[in-house]
Amino acid sequence: MKNIAVIGTGYVGLVTGVCLSEIGHKVTCVDIDKQKVKLLKNGVSPIYEPGLQELIEKNIKKGNLYFTNNYNEAFQDVEVIYIAVGTPQSESGSVNLQYVEEAAKTIAHFINHSTVIVIKSTVPVGTNEKVLEIFQNNISSDIKIDVVSNPEFLREGSAIYDSFHGDRIIIGSDNKNAAKIIEEINKPFQVPILITDTRSAEMIKYASNAFLAMKISFINGIAEICEKLGANIEEVSNGVGKDKRIGSQFLKAGIGYGGSCFPKDTLALINIANEVGEPFNLLTSVIDINNRQRTKLVKKAKERFGTLRGKQFTILGLAFKPNTDDMREAASIELAKELINEGGKVKAYDPIAIDNAKKILNSSIHFTDSIESAVKGADAVFIATEWKEIIEFPLQRYKELMSSPIIFDGRNCYSIEEMKNLPIEYYSIGRPSINQFLYK
Template sequence: MNIAVIGTGYVGLVTGVCLAEIGHSVTCLDIDEEKVSLLNHGRSPIFEEGLEDLLGKNLRRGRLEFTTDYEEGLAGKEVVYLAVGTPETADGSADLTFIEAASRAIAGHLKQNAVIVTKSTVPVGTNQSIKRMIEAELAEPVQIRIVSNPEFLRQGTAVQDTFHGERIVIGSDDPIALELLEEINRPFQLPIVKTDLRSAEMIKYASNAFLAAKISFINEMAHLCAHVGANVDNVAEGMGMDSRIGSKFLQAGLGYGGSCFPKDTNALIAMGRSHDYPMPLLGSVQHVNENQREWLVEMIQARLGSLEGKTIALLGLTFKPNTDDMRESPAIRVAEKLQAAGAMLRGYDPVAVSRARQLMPAEIMLTDNLQEAVQAADCAVIVTDWKQIKDLPLTEYARLLASPLLFDGRNCFALKDAEASEIEYHSIGRPTVNSSRAVTSLASH
């Protein structure tokens, strides 16, 4: 099938490349000329495992191309995917500026009947507004149908999730459009949930908000574990064995970040507010998540006293491993708080140093060499659980640091291993190991 994808961010680029991989002819549109040139040369502007290989492969096959020209990009296309950003506004609601601009561009250049498929995460009712907007501004007398096809991709494993996900959701009030989207997605061989337009829009928000709530729940339990002397790892294991609960997203840590959970939770709260329906549960989810960063800094201060002149190594700067995305990364807030307290910072990340230069405090020393970051620092703080960080033996941390002191914001290491290494090891919701001072947990401050 001939398909256009508007937007080449994380969602649009993965969508376009993977649709080409299953046999469709795909043209991806973006207004960024430099990015389009890069993509046409087979280079991905984002770090996503397996993406660049599939990009190059489908360019060579002639199934995939990139352009900034809407007339060229929409020519002969039966299906047009909208995958542009919907960033957060000051009040937490979704900014639909890019969606509206793309919709107007479609209306001005579409010369044949087409199905418009919204991949972007948009508030309930937006797809109906998109349809009305396009129909009102069509330059040619063509028919459009509208479908909501929300994405459920995890950054770092987006390609894997596209081919091995748990479901594909397609929503429309038009049976013909539903049937067409089902046909397009059949080669993925995944369960397909067909629903009405508004329910599909809501499924995306509800899914992300639920997962965010699960993360904040286990982090709140971690604080209580610290006060009562329990181990949150053991608690999570026992809870997760209950099939009604499940073990996923029960890892205590520094909370969620990235482009989806914070934005979508805020948007759902804003949606409720616009309908005079408060969302107190989600407000609490946000509060717990935001406070995780504060508590980590308080724990470091409680252990070291004054941070003035102390050298602290922040390990992992992206919001999660296997991506270069730093949007809403806990590392940003932690770095700002530590620097404000007088600490001298070093930041390590294997892939995001260039992005970090734009987002982290200017004074931080950045490196993609883990040993260089840790060498002779007064303490190290694990912010993101990259494999490189977990694979460095605790004995090596103890050898490199000026004093063997490690704060683990992701509970990367087993307590018995920390004990054997003789490193002073502070983690979240678990007993402190080899402590020379009475600081029991992140949650106790």
């Protein structure tokens, strides 16, 4: 068991700290947000993530997990410190390292013994070296600090599962002893561990996310062509994904990716490439396709209605993906804004993300507490997030509740064969329209 401190109780920091405590380490999570720490001390998670709340409560009771605003308290007898603070995108698209650098300076100010520092935040190649330089310039020479890169590969909505069933754990260090310490910490996860040099570890994170984003944009580009040719993107994706060299994951057409990673990391990698004089045109196209997908449903609606002015619309699902309350770069944001700009009236429903959505979306949007109240009287429904609750909502209820049962499905939740047997106009992504113009 190691004594570990984690700086930052955002999504990555909190999940990391809680899961490390679950495998037996003594973990203290430190954050400057006093209200957040107060909640966590009481066993309340400030973010929604399946299974997280239960693990917080469990490990507080076991005495493995602590929360504090006090750095002296957090760093007492600590052997390893994880930096898991935000790395937001600057206006130029580059990564803002302000919080990482501030965390390093804070550690340098408070630490009084040799320690291994782990960078968990997603950072550009070379950042670990810059952080080490901060320590070298701000602590006495008799305190030895090693810096290790340990990027996260957590999917929101399944982060706890991913922590214990991941494909690999990446440890990047130019010091074998430091890498060995972090390897020993992570062994109880029983996930394959790959040790690399520091710069390669930093690059693996960006390359992985960029490749997955590319797969999503690729299949969405194919979906555009399928619509023009009368092919079905579901069958095309299935056929392509059967090729073991390609695989079926991330080949589901829709209205684009969102969240805290793919949009930010793809743009960051483009900036990194430009800085070294190697423009990444392929990745630029990935972003362009994704941006087009976000307004795809509005384009379909305009083709169907002619004008959207005065129409009553419903958006089902607001979070960027199911099983999270994260609204960062969610497709629903652009969808809602476009519908309002076109003169439409908008109601919206999400099982979890409404509070976060209210902070971002136009105040003229009416948020409801059920699917029924959201779709009642609507001229059309737009599905933006494939929550299980939304997928399992009885399709005949649309006919009963809506002014005109017209669905624009941005996540291809239903099969074409199923929709053919229902009195519903159905428009999806990369597939033939069903019952087109049934309600005029």
